[in-house]
Amino acid sequence: MYVCLCKGITDTQIRSAAESGASIREIRDQLGVMTECGKCACLTKDIVRTSRKESADAIGYWAVA
C-alpha cells in the first residue's frame, strides 16, 4: 500500500527500513517520506513503531538504540 503519495513510497519499503534499524529521521532522509506535504507522517511513524515492536516480540526483548 502506498503511504507517501508525494514520493511513491510503500509500507513495505518503510517496514524494511525500520527492520534494518533505521530511525524515523533516517527513513525520512533515505526514502523522502514526510518531506513534501507531510500527510504521511502519522502512518509512517505508526509503521515504524509497529515494525520495531514486532521485531522486539520476535526476539523477546527491546533493543536499545
Ligand code: FES
Ligand atoms: S504524502 Fe508523503 S510527503 Fe506528501
